[in-house]
Amino acid sequence: MMHSVLDRTSMIGVIGAGTMGTGIAQLAAQHGHKVVLYDASNEALVNARTTFSKVFARLVEKGALTSQEAEEVKRRITFADTLRGLSHAKLVVEAIVEDMAVKQGLFPPLANLVSATCILVTNTSSLSVTALATATQHPSRVLGVHFFNPAPLMALVEIVPWTGTPEETVIAVAHLIRGWGKKAVRTKDTPGFIVNRVARPFYTEALRIYDEGLADHATIDWAMKELGNFRMGPFELMDMIGNDINFKVTETVFQSFFYEPRFRPSLSQKKLVEAGMLGKKRNRGWYNYALHAENAQPQKNAALGDAILRRVRAMLINEAAEAVLQKVASVEDVDLAMTSGVNYPKGLLKWCDELGVASVVEELSRLQSEYQDERYRPSPLLKRMAREGKQFYA
Numbered sequence: 001m002m003h004s005v006l007d008r009t010s011m012i013g014v015i016g017a018g019t020m021g022t023g024i025a026q027l028a029a030q031h032g033h034k035v036v037l038y039d040a041s042n043e044a045l046v047n048a049r050t051t052f053s054k055v056f057a058r059l060v061e062k063g064a065l066t067s068q069e070a071e072e073v074k075r076r077i078t079f080a081d082t083l084r085g086l087s088h089a090k091l092v093v094e095a096i097v098e099d100m101a102v103k104q105g106l107f108p109p110l111a112n113l114v115s116a117t118c119i120l121v122t123n124t125s126s127l128s129v130t131a132l133a134t135a136t137q138h139p140s141r142v143l144g145v146h147f148f149n150p151a152p153l154m155a156l157v158e159i160v161p162w163t164g165t166p167e168e169t170v171i172a173v174a175h176l177i178r179g180w181g182k183k184a185v186r187t188k189d190t191p192g193f194i195v196n197r198v199a200r201p202f203y204t205e206a207l208r209i210y211d212e213g214l215a216d217h218a219t220i221d222w223a224m225k226e227l228g229n230f231r232m233g234p235f236e237l238m239d240m241i242g243n244d245i246n247f248k249v250t251e252t253v254f255q256s257f258f259y260e261p262r263f264r265p266s267l268s269q270k271k272l273v274e275a276g277m278l279g280k281k282r283n284r285g286w287y288n289y290a291l292h293a294e295n296a297q298p299q300k301n302a303a304l305g306d307a308i309l310r311r312v313r314a315m316l317i318n319e320a321a322e323a324v325l326q327k328v329a330s331v332e333d334v335d336l337a338m339t340s341g342v343n344y345p346k347g348l349l350k351w352c353d354e355l356g357v358a359s360v361v362e363e364l365s366r367l368q369s370e371y372q373d374e375r376y377r378p379s380p381l382l383k384r385m386a387r388e389g390k391q392f393y394a
């Protein structure tokens with residue numbers, strides 16, 4: 001496919017004026033693009049307009065933009081109530097509801113009305129880019145570009161080509177996204193891409209430790225923050241994300257990997273969701289957020305804390321290594337994704353080098369022999385590296 005170069009003069013189309021679509025539209029407009037935002041719901045467009053007014057007023061207040069600059073950026077964003085409004089776009093970002101059938105229904109008419117060189121990207125976080133691309137007439141122009149919420153602020157973007165995406169398209173899109181101030185990593189079209197896959201054990205292994213009664217949630221959070229230098233503990237983070245959303249992502253990844261035991265969800269998190277204890281948004285989750293509520297205090301036991309950290313970290317490193325083994329992403333991109341996407345204190349593979357690959361394998365093997373559960377199987381890549389005395393970084 002021949003395609004035009006993407007630069008500041010390229011008009012960007014955004015479909016879906018919800019949380020992600022408005023953020024992406026704002027980001028593109030702030031980087032000089034004319035943006036057309038389309039949504040099937042007129043109400044969503046009206047709300048987006050209000051959101052932009054508030055957001056830009058705040059940016060002016062904070063001194064990030066002058067009021068003239070804010071006006072210019074706002075003027076670059078226009079609204080369309082039919083898909084036809086996007087016909088001059090050079091790149092269209094789809095950020096509509098996370099439903100394969102609805103997305104598959106959108107792409108063919110979209111592909112028919114834009115120019116033959118227009119690139120179509122989906123912001124899906126859990127659906128197959130391949131299945132979406134191949135539902136359109138010219139699948140080679142479709143790829144995934146996964147932004148994080150809030151899109152204007154989060155540093156990371158995952159670029160997700162499928163096997164039919166030409167290399168020059170990947171390069172052009174990554175170049176554009178880096179120009180928007182983002183760190184772009186490249187990932188194969190596999191469930192959870194990099195971040196939502198590699199981060200799973202942070203929650204699920206913490207939940208296993210909790211389920212077994214080895215430690216309570218406050219102690220696990222303390223260990224991961226105090227000894228592991230993670231910015232938030234797993235339980236605090238699940239409460240912040242929302243236990244419903246976090247549980248759903250785990251369940252989707254588990255099912256998408258044909259029930260791979262490493263991703264097995266936790267029954268106690270499911271119960272919490274059933275009880276409506278969704279986290280901060282409901283004032284109640286693992287913690288009680290009501291004013292003057294009494295929450296459990298961590299048991300600050302160094303040996304226990306160290307055992308918790310070693311176990312969760314070994315599982316995170318194992319998942320990072322599996323992603324490299326299965327060519328989901330490069331060593332550098334896996335580390336960059338976790339440090340800039342979810343603010344991990346260190347790249348997991350760099351951390352593995354520092355701890356010694358053999359010691360990580362030993363921790364996993366110990367767990368595997370204790371539990372006789374495939375979930376703890378050390379990645380063949382780690383075993384091979386330990387045997388050969390290799391490291392991820394020279």
Ligand code: NAI
Pocket residue numbers: 015016017018019020021038039040041044094095096097098099102106123124125126146147148149
């Ligand atoms: P949202 O629910 O806030 O917004 C979706 C918008 O799409 C709504 O305004 C709706 O009216 C519109 N819409 C639905 N069907 C449409 C159609 N056929 N044509 C045109 N517009 C349509 O959803 P959100 O959270 O912004 O998510 C959008 C996409 O981004 C999803 O694929 C989601 O998985 C993905 N995503 C979401 C993240 C998040 O944290 N919310 C993070 C990264 C990706």
